[in-house]
Amino acid sequence: MLLANELSPMAGETFACNLLGEDLTHAAKSSQVSGQLKTKWLSSKFGRHELAKRLQENPQDYPPLGTQFGDLDEDGTDLKGALVVGNVRQLNAWLNEPSNRKALEEIRHGFGSGNIDLVSGGPPCQSFSMAGSRQYTHSRNDLPWEFAKFVQLTRPKFALLENVTGILRPFQVDGSEVFAWVEVAKAFARIGIEGGDDAGDARGGYVPLCLHVNAKFAGVAQNRTRFIMLSFRRDVFDILLGKMIGRDRELLLSSVEFFEKARAGKPIRRDDLPLYDAAKTRNLLDGTFLAGLSTPARPPTTMDAIDDLREHGLAQSEYVQGINTLLGPQALPPKTVTLGTEVANHVLRKHGLAVQARFRVYQVLSKFGKKSPIAAAVYKLLRGSAHELDEESWKQLSSSSYFIPAQGSFHQFKNKIFFEEFLTGLQTKKSSQQALLPDEPAPAAVSIPDDVCHYHMSLGGLRTLTVREMARIQSFPDNYVFRSKATTGGEKRKYEVPQYTQVGNAVPPILGHALGQIVQGLLKQYHQSLGQTEDSSFLHAA
Numbered sequence: 001m002l003l004a005n006e007l008s009p010m011a012g013e014t015f016a017c018n019l020l021g022e023d024l025t026h027a028a029k030s031s032q033v034s035g036q037l038k039t040k041w042l043s044s045k046f047g048r049h050e051l052a053k054r055l056q057e058n059p060q061d062y063p064p065l066g067t068q069f070g071d072l073d074e075d076g077t078d079l080k081g082a083l084v085v086g087n088v089r090q091l092n093a094w095l096n097e098p099s100n101r102k103a104l105e106e107i108r109h110g111f112g113s114g115n116i117d118l119v120s121g122g123p124p125c126q127s128f129s130m131a132g133s134r135q136y137t138h139s140r141n142d143l144p145w146e147f148a149k150f151v152q153l154t155r156p157k158f159a160l161l162e163n164v165t166g167i168l169r170p171f172q173v174d175g176s177e178v179f180a181w182v183e184v185a186k187a188f189a190r191i192g193i194e195g196g197d198d199a200g201d202a203r204g205g206y207v208p209l210c211l212h213v214n215a216k217f218a219g220v221a222q223n224r225t226r227f228i229m230l231s232f233r234r235d236v237f238d239i240l241l242g243k244m245i246g247r248d249r250e251l252l253l254s255s256v257e258f259f260e261k262a263r264a265g266k267p268i269r270r271d272d273l274p275l276y277d278a279a280k281t282r283n284l285l286d287g288t289f290l291a292g293l294s295t296p297a298r299p300p301t302t303m304d305a306i307d308d309l310r311e312h313g314l315a316q317s318e319y320v321q322g323i324n325t326l327l328g329p330q331a332l333p334p335k336t337v338t339l340g341t342e343v344a345n346h347v348l349r350k351h352g353l354a355v356q357a358r359f360r361v362y363q364v365l366s367k368f369g370k371k372s373p374i375a376a377a378v379y380k381l382l383r384g385s386a387h388e389l390d391e392e393s394w395k396q397l398s399s400s401s402y403f404i405p406a407q408g409s410f411h412q413f414k415n416k417i418f419f420e421e422f423l424t425g426l427q428t429k430k431s432s433q434q435a436l437l438p439d440e441p442a443p444a445a446v447s448i449p450d451d452v453c454h455y456h457m458s459l460g461g462l463r464t465l466t467v468r469e470m471a472r473i474q475s476f477p478d479n480y481v482f483r484s485k486a487t488t489g490g491e492k493r494k495y496e497v498p499q500y501t502q503v504g505n506a507v508p509p510i511l512g513h514a515l516g517q518i519v520q521g522l523l524k525q526y527h528q529s530l531g532q533t534e535d536s537s538f539l540h541a542a
Contacts, residue, residue, distance in 0.1 A: 002110055004083045005091055007059045008497040010484040012039060012085045017483050020083060023336040025483065028052035040071040040078065042086025042094060058495045065090050076103025080111040092149045107154055115201065118519050120160035121147050122507055148187040155202040157526065158519055159188065159231040162507050167227050168212065179270050181227060185210060188231045189262035204234030207259050209251060211290070214279040216299035216441045218292065220475045220508040221319060224444040225279045228515070236526055243529045247288050289521055292514040302455065303438040305472040309346060310456055320472065327509050328477040337481055344481045345499060346468035349449070353405035356462035358426045359453040360403040362435040366455065368396070370434050381423040383431070389420055403462060442473045447501035449487065467499045474503055475510035
């Protein structure tokens with residue numbers, strides 16, 4: 001890693017702990033100051049000796065550049081392998097300042113190791129998400145464009161952008177449909193047109209390849225769909241196109257017409273840019289350089305991911321052993337972070353008896369399916385919109401046992417009226433809660449842990465998931481330690497990024513590894529071809 005950027009100090013603390021080997025909480029209590037750390041603040045209200053306050057700072061209130069405190073040096077020598085905590089808009093502005101030109105050049109040249117191979121990022125996506133505000137003009141929605149600005153500044157061979165599936169849904173703007181993902185791809189294609197003299201190798205723009213993938217097909221125990229845009233710097237694209245044959249070549253060529261139109265400033269339609277939907281068509285990418293996003297084995301299940309955490313002595317699945325073996329060596333928490341014999345971040349959540357009873361109802365409903373008529377009938381009682389069950393639903397539900405708060409134990413109802421009264425007494429306004437299915441991949445993790453409960457029928461299973469269980473589902477190895485507080489609430493949800501949110505917002509590491517392997521394969525082909533391929537335009541090669 002040459003350089004990283006993270007907006008939230010809470011998420012930054014976890015990154016620093018695992019990938020830089022820095023315990024910022026310990027450093028805040030010791031004589032070590034932030035200037036001696038690889039973790040640097042771009043702009044803060046607090047000085048280097050106030051690290052504890054920095055770790056709790058609201059990232060929405062970072063001061064303007066140069067007005068208070070910052071750790072970055074103009075020559076950039078301290079940025080190699082660093083994490084910059086701060087706003088990417090401000091980071092772009094800082095890199096654009098003439099006084100910081102040397103730092104920008106250091107980054108562009110990989111701190112002496114040559115040109116940058118890859119810039120990857122996942123700009124915040126709340127306003128693109130179907131669960132979010134869906135406001136096209138929301139200020140957060142300009143972050144993919146800021147990512148494009150950073151790519152132009154740093155000139156990597158490849159740029160990788162990840163976002164939620166919601167970015168694929170059209171926005172209604174002034175009576176017309178606007179596809180944000182197409183507009184983002186256009187921005188990458190047009191890199192270097194404005195301010196192009198300083199864009200160097202990036203002056204020719206980036207050719208985008210757009211994908212819709214499901215993490216479960218890359219080997220993650222989660223049904224998590226994502227938009228991925230892999231962009232090729234034009235000169236790199238030229239060389240790779242001269243190397244590739246068959247379906248690989250077809251994949252690259254498919255974006256050429258869009259790229260030409262975008263560079264020429266011509267009108268762009270949605271159909272001008274192909275979207276390869278590997279989330280719906282399982283074998284779409286088989287036999288191509290993208291095959292790692294569609295593994296042939298069955299997707300791992302929720303039980304594969306977390307069953308051994310239910311009690312001591314249960315064996316770990318091949319899935320857990322695999323992520324610990326493959327990804328565990330990449331996590332390097334410092335010695336001040338004691339892992340011990342217990343799995344980190346596995347603190348069981350506590351709930352009231354009525355909540356536990358409701359979770360048991362969800363477990364029973366899971367075997368019928370959340371959208372089944374039986375589940376619909378029960379949810380009406382739980383929401384207070386009905387007071388009776390139909391006879392068929394009662395017949396199907398009466399064979400299961402339920403947790404009775406007054407008794408603190410499980411009980412099977414023999415009387416329909418008593419069962420209806422029991423359900424009515426568990427009324428809730430929550431409409432998205434469900435129990436996990438043990439034999440299927442988990443639903444996509446979210447930043448709030450209240451939407452799913454455990455699948456196991458026992459007193460220990462009537463709860464939501466721990467941070468570690470969610471991390472296992474996301475494919476984090478057990479030695480990856482999540483820092484800061486576990487969860488938050490109220491107004492602080494607008495800016496705090498506690499452990500559950502860190503897990504829910506993350507790209508699953510196994511998916512990230514698959515994407516990294518793809519880029520490594522492309523880089524290998526690129527370097528093999530450098531001395532063999534003429535530096536001709538891909539338009540001619542096409």
